[in-house]
Amino acid sequence: MVAQPTEDRKSIESKVDVQFVEEQSASALTTEQILQQYPLLKDKPAKERDSINKKLLRKLDFFFLPCVTLMLIMCFLDRINVSNARLAGMQKDLHMTDTQWSAGISMFYVGHLISQLPGNVILARGNPRILLPVCMLCWSAVTISMTALSSPWSFIFCRFLVGFFEGPFTPAVSLMTSSWYTKNESPLRMAIWHAGNIVSNVVSGLLAAAILTKMHNIGSLSAWQWFILIEGIASIIIAVSAFWFLPKWPHNTGTYYLTAEESAMAQFRMQVSNGGISEDDEGGRWAGIVMAAKDPFTWLFTVLHFFVIMAQSFKDFFPSIMATFGFGTTETYLLQAPPYIVAFISCCAVSWSSGRVLEYFWHMAAAMLVGLAGTVVMISTLQQAARYFSLFLLCSGPFIALNLQLSWETAVVPRPRTKRAALVAIANSLSNVTHWFTPYFFLTNQEPRYETGGGSIIAACGASVIVLIIIRWYIAKKNKQLIKRQEETGETNTWRYVT
Template identity: 30%
Template sequence: MAAAAKPPAKPLAGAADSTPPGGKDGSSLGADVVEKQDEPDPASASELEDTVPGAINEGSLLRKLDRRLLPAVGILYLLSFLDRSNVGNAKLENLTVDLKMTGNEYLTGLTLYFIGYVIFEVPCNIILKRTTPRFWLPTLTILWGVVATLLGVVENKAGFFAARFFLGVTESGLFPGVVYYFSMWYKRRERQFRVSLFFSAAALAGSFGGILAFGIGHMRHVPESWANGWHWIFILEGLATILVAIAAYWFVYNYPDTAEFLSEKERSYIRDRLAADSDATHDESFTWDNVLGALKDPKCWLYGLSFHTMSLPLYTYSLFLPTIIAALGYTAANAQLLTIPPYAFAFVTTITVATVSERLHQRAIFIIGSALFAAIGYIILLSNTDPTHRPGVSYLGTFFAAGGIYPATALSLSWPAINVSGQTKRAVANAMQISIGNLGAVLGTQLYRAFDGPRYIVGHSFALGYLLGNVAVSTLLYFLLKRENKRRDTITPEVQEVGDLVDWDGDDDPRWRFQY
């Protein structure tokens, strides 16, 4: 913070009742954090906007941004999740038989994906910071689309291993990149809902994957030398990714200052609202000190641990659901179709929980509740001692698992996006979270062994334990962030005028309030 003398500081709004400024969860910065006692009520201001000719309506502008930004990156993430998880569908179409892989070798191929993903997570976000979203996100998509397509023509396990590793490398930058991208468009309290909507594409990918695998699986003997249809699952879905990625150079935008669909007045309005809320409008140059700032912050590691405890159940579910259902006694074709309803349910619960969480300004409680809901699913799966004779019981458990895993993961992934300040620090923190988180996926890929079916006690038990671990981590973060907010409420900060944030000290600033 600057050492220059300031006018006498006013107490933070809401400090008297220990409620952090800027909302019940103490989530905002700038105007929301240093708001004056005589500021107009937000509702009144909104009504005033509607009556002033030519004024910008914030709600209408947000809907305009959502229409332009969310479908574009949502489609890319849908394709990303489809291309990483369709290997489970391909396995049902005799992938391992044709490539002469044992069950353990197949699991090794799954593990290699996440090793590549973890290693290149942070470097990819640094590249995004030093280039632009319009260049980097479509380019990444083309690269992984090429790798995904080549998976369809591999002829041995060595080719499968190499392709899975490079698929992880090329997909590693999308999710943390988009989370950082959102932070340059939306205010803090708006990002969590958008991240959840974005992540809901993963559940849609599961549903689409089942439908596509069912149809594509019938393309056997095309050509004659391909006895099974798994080749075409990779090839057709990979080619679709490449085509969409080429178009993405035109429908992915950079940042508000250069977005063609905005008027100059709208750009100015976005700059003002972000300047009063976060660091998104600062002209922050890249420095390694800012990278170290994320690495030295214990909270950034805890955000990573929060996702770590969700990534194992998330990826074991998405990679092994077709196998789990097939082990209940269903044919491969029927198992492909039966993966669709649980994913559809997950899509609904993700949107619903994100909406309620946003309206109530609560994060941790909904993560904990969703994780416990998913835990019920694994308790059902583990308690069904004879799943082949009672397949409906285990199938019900897959609904509970999906219905809790996806909303809990979506909310966990939004935490660093709304709580870390400093553009480079936030970009690194987002990438750290995914890297640390996906170490759980690395472990998870080794748990569902062929000889463990149909109950898969080891895999289900680990997933259950990790979900309960997430409850513990989320509870710890809740009390840690809440305590820190209360500590900062006792500090009398140097209050500045809105927009005068040249001496802003990121999330270490005593005016900053964390969302919990």
């Protein structure tokens, strides 16, 4: 729910949206009452507070945001590197059948499912400055070890370990973003770091063109081994650097990162955004899980996330889809990049629009329908130009929708942090169940159309729109209840859930 600003729009108070989540009877604190809790800010004029806010945002945008974006690029590169390695002979060298290869892809997400909820809840009360780089170092070490694989079962086991260590990472970055940025700011910032998911596909294609076609049998290593090794080493370098660029949480990040005034501003912004209650004030780790499990929003967003992720099932097989277009090897690698570049630009533009007007439903529904249209074209024709154009639509739609969902679910349930962490982890981990079965929809015997895979994406896009309608209806119902309670009690309450 978003409070309508009543003060000067140039002041920091009008730039921070107020969100009321829990069904509490007590009236929330006003912005002025919250401000009195921060001695370093309360006596400063609005113009000076606004200046502190801008400095804080610049610091976050120039340090935190680029750092997590680079980390996520490497995270997603480690996730998809085997797709291009497959084209370079990895599956053949390891003597793997299609079923064994798909099992390895699926086991990655089994690791995800196991680690996401406990990992994210532990991090919500822990130190992300340490925990996130450590997770990255662990999955990078496993990735590098994959250059020594010699059997299908070792491949399956390593993919499980990479998934296990990567599991808490994306939900944790979503949690951190929602703890440092307001709801107006969050969609665009999430689009930027979530672009790691998109940019990784661009980088992977370019690296594949440079490495997989040029480095075969150099130093007695296959091209795919060099491909995985170089990405793993780069990931370790970024992980080590992250120790110096990540903050903790607004209430406990030290002077190594923020001034005392910036720290107070970070806490003030988020307390206003959370309806007057600090996200650190309520419940422990287990209490947050219980609260999330009881909240219908958790399960609505979990179902939505399930279908959005299912609509992205093509990405693990994108190089294989491109290979059916009849281009040369180098062209196949390079032509993977443009659809994802357009997807990145579209994601940033749509997310900026969503954050500016604080609207999610129509933005997400339109994105999923675009993805549906692209899939229909991809499987209904073999005409090269039309199929390539369809990939632009297919890449853009689900990626845009996923980014907006991450922002939306943290906007309607912003506190306490452990509850938000549990919600994000539950939705993300259960949605990854789709990866247990969708790899079997993209078998080589269905080339070039991949009718089963395309049909599942069409069904997922349509189902996601239906779930979006249900979520919008539920939010409207909750807002009507708030209006009714206001009329019955006489409380002044202009807050509403964001639709």
